[in-house]
Amino acid sequence: MSKTISPERFAARNAAFLPEHFYNIKADLPACPPPPLHPGTKAPLRPSDLEAVFSRGFIAQEITRERFIPIPKEVREKLAVYRPTPLIYASGLRRALDTPAHVFYKYEGVGPVGSHKSNTALMQAYLAAAEGVETLVTETGAGQWGSALAQAGSLFGVDVRVFMVRSSFRQKPGRRTVMEMFGAKVEESPGPSTNFGRALYEKDPDHPGSLGIAISEAIEVAVGGKNSKYALGSVLDAVLMHQTVIGLEAAAQLSAAGAEPDVVIGCVGGGSNFGGLAFPFVRGSLAGERKTRYVAVEPEACPSLTRGDLRYDNGDTAGLTPLLFMHTLGRDFVPAPIHAGGLRYHGMAPLVSHLVGQGMVESRSVPQAEAFDAGTLFFKTEGILPAPESAHAVAAAITEAAEARASGQERVILFNLSGHGFLDLAAYAKNGRNSSS
Secondary structure, three states, rough: OOOOOOOOHHHHHHOOOOOEEEEHHHHHOOOOOOOOOOOOOOOOOOOHHOOOOHHHHHHHHHOOOOEEOOHHHHHHHHHOOOOOOOOEEEEHHHHHOOOEEEEEEHHHOOOOOEEEEEHHHHHHHHHHHHHHOEEEEEEEEOOHHHHHHHHHHHHHHOOEEEEEEHHHHHOHHHHHEEEEEEEEEEEEOOOOOOHHHHHHHHHHHOOOOOHHHHHHHHHHHHHHHHOEEEHHHHHHHHHHHOOHHHHHHHHHHHHHOOOOOOOOEEEEEOOOHHHHHHHHHHHHHHHHOOOOOEEEEEOOOOHHHHOOOOEEEEEOOOOOOOEEEEEEOOOOOOOOOOHHHHOOOEOOHHHHHHHHHHOOEEEEOOHHHHHHHHHHHHHHHHHHOOOHHHHHHHHHHHHHHHHHHHOOOOOOEEEEEEEEOOOHHHHHHHHOOOOOO
């Protein structure tokens, strides 16, 4: 006898862990970071100052102090296509490391374009479409964010234009293809189509670029275009808030498994996937309900947290963006063309910087070779190839597991595998020291 399949019942069960709200950590901080400043007047930024750049709906979410922000029905339906993402017990890695530690990872690589970036891309595209915005302009490093916004724009009827950092544009043609398949226009940055990019391009057509430069080009086009706005994939408060679906799901999934994390780990470039996983747990730490450690892992080649200054700086190279109080290497810093292109940013999210400054979050840097070795080991033991960015978090998790083995103490480790690396095979072949072992 055949059974009737109910898509509604299946969807309801699948969405049991999917939050109905985003979590805004600013509601629970004893003190928030110093406010953004106008790049011209240096006065505290007013919401109206941002209207030339962002959609009004996004601005409202950026400045709110409400604890929980409802996820619109249209966005939640799109999230439910791939969320909740799986929380996986890394049993293969645990055996290989011979550790008493229990390692869990939240796998965001099952998203539409293989990373966590869709969580905020869908929300930003929805807000823009609701206001009649025709084009969203953005930058991308490794290509995950550009791909996510391209897909979200196609779902909500908004055109997307992407300035892709040149080193990644040439290293990762697959990401460019993904964006173009969704209808986005993709350009190398720096390039000749903007005033700021042209000056750098004419001096050096092979300039490796940086996220700061690409942001400057994107904002120049967004502000000067007709019915266009800018979209950002990390750093800002609202972006990190959109990503808290990761941590809210993980907290519910761990609770169902009877586990509580001793350490929460995420790689950081601008801070979105780390904040998205960690902030819902940090809420408990702020309330004195848990003693969890939080570790933000960055590349040694772009160490904004471990070697940068905590001060006001522009988020872009040209100085068009507001001045943010954050850890920074300086807006003119151009990192080496490491393959973890999503982490090649001179600054850090003000909220992550604030928590590091308050001693609530630890910062750690990892050399690129160690990250690729960790990614290779994870692939061999767990069957998932991490993106080079995510491999930095894997490396830190391996270090934590090794310390547990040395001490003989059991601990629960949770990290965010923020994206897969199946479009990064060439990088593993070039950089992985143990890829053939």
